[in-house]
Amino acid sequence: MPAVIPFTGQVENHEQQEWIEAINKHSQLCTLAPIDQLSQADRLAADIAVVANPDPAKLKLLPNLKWIQSLWAGVETIFASDINPDINVVRLTDPQLADSMAEAVLAWSLYLHRDMPQYRRQQSKAQWRPLPLELPQDCNISVFGLGKLGTKAVIRLQENGFTVRGWSRSDKTINHVETFHGDCGLRQILPLTDIAVILLPLTPQTENLFDAALFQNLPKGSSVINFARGRVIVENDLLAALDNDHINHAVLDVFVQEPLPVEHTFWTHEKITVLPHISAPTTIATAAAIAAGNIDRYITSGVIPDAADRARGY
Numbered sequence: 535m536p537a538v539i540p541f542t543g544q545v546e547n548h549e550q551q552e553w554i555e556a557i558n559k560h561s562q563l564c565t566l567a568p569i570d571q572l573s574q575a576d577r578l579a580a581d582i583a584v585v586a587n588p589d590p591a592k593l594k595l596l597p598n599l600k601w602i603q604s605l606w607a608g609v610e611t612i613f614a615s616d617i618n619p620d621i622n623v624v625r626l627t628d629p630q631l632a633d634s635m636a637e638a639v640l641a642w643s644l645y646l647h648r649d650m651p652q653y654r655r656q657q658s659k660a661q662w663r664p665l666p667l668e669l670p671q672d673c674n675i676s677v678f679g680l681g682k683l684g685t686k687a688v689i690r691l692q693e694n695g696f697t698v699r700g701w702s703r704s705d706k707t708i709n710h711v712e713t714f715h716g717d718c719g720l721r722q723i724l725p726l727t728d729i730a731v732i733l734l735p736l737t738p739q740t741e742n743l744f745d746a747a748l749f750q751n752l753p754k755g756s757s758v759i760n761f762a763r764g765r766v767i768v769e770n771d772l773l774a775a776l777d778n779d780h781i782n783h784a785v786l787d788v789f790v791q792e793p794l795p796v797e798h799t800f801w802t803h804e805k806i807t808v809l810p811h812i813s814a815p816t817t818i819a820t821a822a823a824i825a826a827g828n829i830d831r832y833i834t835s836g837v838i839p840d841a842a843d844r845a846r847g848y
């Protein structure tokens with residue numbers, strides 16, 4: 535008899551159904567079903583759940599949970615909730631997601647590097663005005679966060695010829711990349727940055743990290759790409775830095791409030807490009823295979839996959 539594993543998430547019904555079908559297709563040993571359809575006996579027997587932005591109240595219906603497989607890469611909302619801290623939280627780490635993110639980082643870095651926002655403005659005024667071409671090796675891109683996503687982004691940017699640096703919490707070695715870490719490293723990398731790419735998890739340490747003081751330490755004319763979480767940036771401080779011409783342009787995929795409210799200044803700001811949280815969408819086919827693999831390995835071996843670290847926050 536395959537184990538019955540509850541699925542719970544605040545997602546559209548059709549999306550829930552797609553996840554359930556995809557994971558059931560890939561798993562040899564379990565059957566995933568919506569938590570609301572499980573019997574009381576199945577809920578009591580469940581030691582794993584698959585979750586996508588779960589309602590903590592639903593998880594409390596599963597008193598014997600040992601671990602949850604999140605279908606999202608960021609786990610900050612789960613850690614911020616009141617779910618039992620003894621439950622291991624396994625986040626989604628999918629090489630396909632990292633590839634999509636690396637592609638997005640390259641695409642929007644090129645957008646800034648090749649002055650596309652400025653050419654758009656010129657076109658709107660029928661202005662024929664070539665700007666000087668900067669070579670990629672003269673463009674310094676700093677990637678903040680050198681995890682699963684940041685590391686692949688660094689490599690993709692390097693392949694395009696950019697001069698790439700990276701910053702992380704702990705010391706890191708990446709071939710031919712100058713890396714920095716901690717507070718001291720942050721002070722060193724900021725002045726060397728033409729484009730700041732943010733790929734940090736949201737934690738108490740990274741929340742509001744990109745504030746007025748940090749923007750001031752970036753060179754005048756530099757740009758910012760935030761593909762991580764909205765709250766890593768103080769939005770009003772970014773606006774001020776753009777409005778006083780210190781920061782040139784910001785590409786934002788994530789916001790303090792999502793969807794971005796229609797009345798928000800960002801929508802119409804000429805120095806801001808707004809994206810609707812699309813830099814690296816989860817690919818259900820590959821992510822479902824990874825989640826199913828994790829569950830099947832646990833059922834056969836009893837080994838819980840590597841979990842996010844609650845003390846670190848990611």
Ligand code: NAP
Nearest residue numbers: 607608679680681682683702703704735739761762813814
């Ligand atoms: P990850 O593998 O956990 O890597 C996080 C990186 O950030 C690590 O290099 C870590 O340093 C560094 N870091 C964490 N706290 C830090 C601090 N206080 N100071 C300096 N560096 C710090 O995460 P990931 O898989 O690359 O994902 C990063 C984030 O991207 C996710 O948490 C999620 O919020 C976001 N995301 C966005 C989208 C989207 O579509 N926009 C999609 C997926 C994910 P160490 O290496 O020293 O640990």
